Amino acid sequence: MSFNLDINGHRALVTGGTKGVGAAVVESLHGAGARVIATARSVPEVAPEGVS
Structure with missing residues (x-):
């Protein structure tokens, strides 16, 4: 699935972002800019x- 989130340059905080679904969310958000x-x-x- 691919879609444009239009978040280039925005900031995102992901809790539980080092494993499983959280890590996938981190990767997707970072990939979207x-x-x-x-x-x-x-x-x-x-x-x-x-990623910090």
């Missing part, structure tokens, strides 16, 4: 490029 900050209970081994 948003500046993404992800929070979780643990730090992932490898953080996605450009």
Whole structure:
């Protein structure tokens, strides 16, 4: 599925963004041009490029 969210340059905060659905949301938002900050209970081994 592909659609234009028109969020280029916007900021997004994703809680639980390091595993499963949360990680997929982070990837989708970042791919759509948003500046993404992800929070979780643990730090992932490898953080996605450009995601805080």
